[in-house]
Amino acid sequence: MKTLATIAAAGMIAAGPALADLVIPDLHYRTGPYAAGGIPFSDGYQDYFTLLNERDGGIGGERIEIVTCETGYDTERGVECYESTKGQGSLLYQPLSTGITYQLIPRATADGIPLHTMGYGRTSAANGDVFEWVFNYPANYWDAASVFVNFILEENGGSLEGQTVALLYHNSAYGREPIRTLELLSEQYGFNLIQLPVDHPGQEQGNQWLQIRRERPDYVVMWGWGVMNQVAVQEAVNIRFPMDHFYGNWWAGAEHDVMPAGEGANGYRALNMTRLGDLPVFDEIQTVVLDAGLGAGEGNNLGSVLYTRGMYAAMLAAEAIRTAQEIHGTAQVTPAMVRDGMEALEITDARMAELGMEGIGPEFSVSCTDHGGAGMGIVQEWNAAEQQWVTLSDFIESDASVIDPLIAEDSEAFAAENGIEPRC
Amino acid sequence: MFYREAGDFKTSYAADSQTFPIAFDRWRYYFVIAAGFGLLPFIINDYWSNAILLPFLIYAIAAIGLNILVGYCGQVSLGTGGFMAVGAYTSYKLMTAFPWLDMVSITILSGVMTAIVGVAFGLPSLRIKGFYLAVATLAAQFFLIWLFNRVPWFFNYSASGQISAPERSLFGQAVTGPAADPSAKYLFCLVFAFALAWLARNLTRGSVGRQWMAIRDMDIAAEIIGVNPLRAKLSAFAVSSFYVGIAGALFFTVYLGAAEPGTAFGIQKSFLVLFMVIIGGLGSIFGSFAGAAFMVLLPVLLTNVLTGAFGWDSALARHFEFVIVGGLIMFFLIVEPHGLARLWALAKEKLRLWPFPH
Numbered sequence: 001m002k003t004l005a006t007i008a009a010a011g012m013i014a015a016g017p018a019l020a021d022l023v024i025p026d027l028h029y030r031t032g033p034y035a036a037g038g039i040p041f042s043d044g045y046q047d048y049f050t051l052l053n054e055r056d057g058g059i060g061g062e063r064i065e066i067v068t069c070e071t072g073y074d075t076e077r078g079v080e081c082y083e084s085t086k087g088q089g090s091l092l093y094q095p096l097s098t099g100i101t102y103q104l105i106p107r108a109t110a111d112g113i114p115l116h117t118m119g120y121g122r123t124s125a126a127n128g129d130v131f132e133w134v135f136n137y138p139a140n141y142w143d144a145a146s147v148f149v150n151f152i153l154e155e156n157g158g159s160l161e162g163q164t165v166a167l168l169y170h171n172s173a174y175g176r177e178p179i180r181t182l183e184l185l186s187e188q189y190g191f192n193l194i195q196l197p198v199d200h201p202g203q204e205q206g207n208q209w210l211q212i213r214r215e216r217p218d219y220v221v222m223w224g225w226g227v228m229n230q231v232a233v234q235e236a237v238n239i240r241f242p243m244d245h246f247y248g249n250w251w252a253g254a255e256h257d258v259m260p261a262g263e264g265a266n267g268y269r270a271l272n273m274t275r276l277g278d279l280p281v282f283d284e285i286q287t288v289v290l291d292a293g294l295g296a297g298e299g300n301n302l303g304s305v306l307y308t309r310g311m312y313a314a315m316l317a318a319e320a321i322r323t324a325q326e327i328h329g330t331a332q333v334t335p336a337m338v339r340d341g342m343e344a345l346e347i348t349d350a351r352m353a354e355l356g357m358e359g360i361g362p363e364f365s366v367s368c369t370d371h372g373g374a375g376m377g378i379v380q381e382w383n384a385a386e387q388q389w390v391t392l393s394d395f396i397e398s399d400a401s402v403i404d405p406l407i408a409e410d411s412e413a414f415a416a417e418n419g420i421e422p423r424c
Numbered sequence: 425m426f427y428r429e430a431g432d433f434k435t436s437y438a439a440d441s442q443t444f445p446i447a448f449d450r451w452r453y454y455f456v457i458a459a460g461f462g463l464l465p466f467i468i469n470d471y472w473s474n475a476i477l478l479p480f481l482i483y484a485i486a487a488i489g490l491n492i493l494v495g496y497c498g499q500v501s502l503g504t505g506g507f508m509a510v511g512a513y514t515s516y517k518l519m520t521a522f523p524w525l526d527m528v529s530i531t532i533l534s535g536v537m538t539a540i541v542g543v544a545f546g547l548p549s550l551r552i553k554g555f556y557l558a559v560a561t562l563a564a565q566f567f568l569i570w571l572f573n574r575v576p577w578f579f580n581y582s583a584s585g586q587i588s589a590p591e592r593s594l595f596g597q598a599v600t601g602p603a604a605d606p607s608a609k610y611l612f613c614l615v616f617a618f619a620l621a622w623l624a625r626n627l628t629r630g631s632v633g634r635q636w637m638a639i640r641d642m643d644i645a646a647e648i649i650g651v652n653p654l655r656a657k658l659s660a661f662a663v664s665s666f667y668v669g670i671a672g673a674l675f676f677t678v679y680l681g682a683a684e685p686g687t688a689f690g691i692q693k694s695f696l697v698l699f700m701v702i703i704g705g706l707g708s709i710f711g712s713f714a715g716a717a718f719m720v721l722l723p724v725l726l727t728n729v730l731t732g733a734f735g736w737d738s739a740l741a742r743h744f745e746f747v748i749v750g751g752l753i754m755f756f757l758i759v760e761p762h763g764l765a766r767l768w769a770l771a772k773e774k775l776r777l778w779p780f781p782h
Binding site: 076 | 469470471474475479520573583584585586588590591601602603680681682683684686687688690724727728731737738739741742743
């Protein structure tokens with residue numbers, strides 16, 4: 001025990017980076033049943049920071065130090081990663097796991113380190129009045145549910161009366177998030193909602209698809225992640241479910257989710273929070289980062305859905321840090337300053353074009369009360385012959401009149417439970 | 425040389441039958457306890473408390489609990505994760521329903537509740553044995569997790585099905601929630617681990633433990649010499665579940681702070697604790713601690729050494745960690761099938777003779 005402790009302590013001291021840099025932890029997962037999604041996201045996240053380091057010398061002249069830690073999508077390892085990296089001056093956390101986010105919300109709030117959970121995590125964190133240190137711009141799960149319903153509403157000429165929608169979800173906090181919104185929307189628009197939970201890690205879905213075959217819902221919407229997505233798409237192909245009536249949320253719409261099903265997956269639809277396409281920034285990453293051998297992964301993910309999203313997350317973090325540097329007039333920002341920068345963040349079309357990613361996301365701005373951003377998403381469809389996603393729609397707005405009261409209700413319950421005073 | 429009983433005279437039966445009859449052993453034990461209570465709380469930081477010592481202590485309690493059932497009474501159980509979930513959800517319901525209740529009572533009541541559930545699921549053990557009992561407890565595991573996923577009352581109707589522990593304090597010091605001091609959390613768990621290990625050690629030395637062991641070694645013979653199998657088996661299930669429930673409660677309230685049944689208390693948790701018991705040593709309190717240390721601390725240590733000292737990629741290090749831990753498990757089980765506790769006992773045997781081998 002004692003010797004173990006000494007060695008571990010020595011290891012930790014050796015691991016500490018130089019304190020002068022801007023430290024960005026990347027709690028990634030490149031192992032386990034969720035690695036297929038974790039790897040491209042982490043590659044994009046790290047490569048963008050490497051690009052900033054190599055091209056611009058960091059942010060505001062201050063170099064970025066990426067500290068990686070492998071969580072394996074496991075909450076206990078996530079806590080361990082958080083505790084081991086927070087002492088190194090970490091500026092903000094993006095754990096890419098709703099389970100880990102729930103662990104980190106109280107800890108990060110107590111430690112004063114901002115948490116950015118882009119399109120995942122606790123939806124009601126969009127209420128900045130209650131969640132001072134947590135941000136989930138540009139969109140959250142409830143937005144996704146609403147965007148999906150708005151899209152199929154339009155497809156059906158504005159009425160879903162009598163239709164049936166099956167929600168196939170990962171049986172965890174992540175998958176359960178949209179239920180409340182969908183229940184409300186089903187009352188509002190008169191469609192039936194069937195709930196089909198799939199247990200972690202999601203390889204066994206025979207029962208659920210049997211039920212889908214029996215009940216013949218008009219639409220299936222999936223809240224899946226990791227290996228669950230591939231299995232679900234394959235099962236849908238097997239029972240010949242019409243693929244253009246099968247929708248994934250934005251965590252169930254990457255290339256690797258549909259490729260294993262081959263031709264059969266043609267027409268599968270999914271939401272996305274970023275636009276796809278050939279962005280100028282990819283060429284820069286290719287020449288500056290990947291060709292120089294500095295890529296975080298093998299470089300084969302460049303331009304894929306989740307790589308783009310990881311890069312987008314890194315861009316939002318970098319812009320927040322830049323904003324913080326402008327507000328406080330120093331390049332050496334602290335986590336508290338970064339939080340101010342995130343709260344004052346404004347993403348415009350002009351700025352995105354300047355960064356070489358024109359129109360990648362919607363325009364939005366963050367404020368003290370609103371940590372949720374624009375709440376918009378696009379719908380994309382898989383073209384199996386071309387092996388690529390085709391964008392079907394422009395950014396679709398979610399129904400704020402449904403979501404805002406839900407966010408207010410849930411965040412106020414959290415505030416009451418934890419004795420938090422509104423601060424705005 | 426220094427580790428021997430020569431010159432260590434006992435003048436009473438009590439002194440002769442104490443847990444640590446050898447003076448050196450006793451002093452080493454006192455030293456570990458003193459360091460654990462008097463020194464560590466002053467030097468540990470967030471990382472040491474939250475990432476290393478808390479899981480170690482909590483898993484040690486769970487391992488002692490399972491060891492009572494599997495190691496002392498010979499009843500195989502795969503329901504540990506489910507029973508931990510019972511402890512966690514009981515403490516959650518108590519914490520939110522009775523905010524004035526102190527954490528010690530909540531934790532003990534969670535243990536009591538789990539003991540009741542454990543006895544209920546232990547009833548089949550009177551009829552079925554061995555692998556068949558393991559399958560019956562596996563049913564308990566899946567049923568309990570399903571129940572906590574399914575019935576919204578257990579998670580207070582929250583949207584995501586997550587339970588999260590509100591802040592509660594003891595003697596004016598927060599012990600749960602993010603604001604709690606790392607040393608307060610550590611001490612809180614250490615007191616439980618110490619008291620429960622002491623209790624387990626003395627239970628297993630006394631008549632109750634002897635009944636359990638008689639049942640384990642041969643239940644028909646035990647029945648013939650007057651051991652009541654109903655009482656012995658059910659008491660083992662009750663005590664074991666009590667321990668596991670307390671571990672589950674601490675796991676949720678003090679260590680994680682938020683949990684969902686599927687990932688925090690799934691079947692892999694049952695296997696993890698069972699591995700701790702097997703690797704540490706069946707039928708040994710020290711073995712439970714050693715097994716918990718092996719399964720909890722070794723991966724963390726390997727991560728720190730491989731990524732920190734050698735500068736490896738963290739994903740590669742994680743893969744190698746599986747390889748190394750798996751290899752070590754096989755190595756230990758081949759070289760010493762009775763676990764780390766047996767290795768420790770052999771080392772002590774050797775030390776007693778050293779430096780004269782005869």
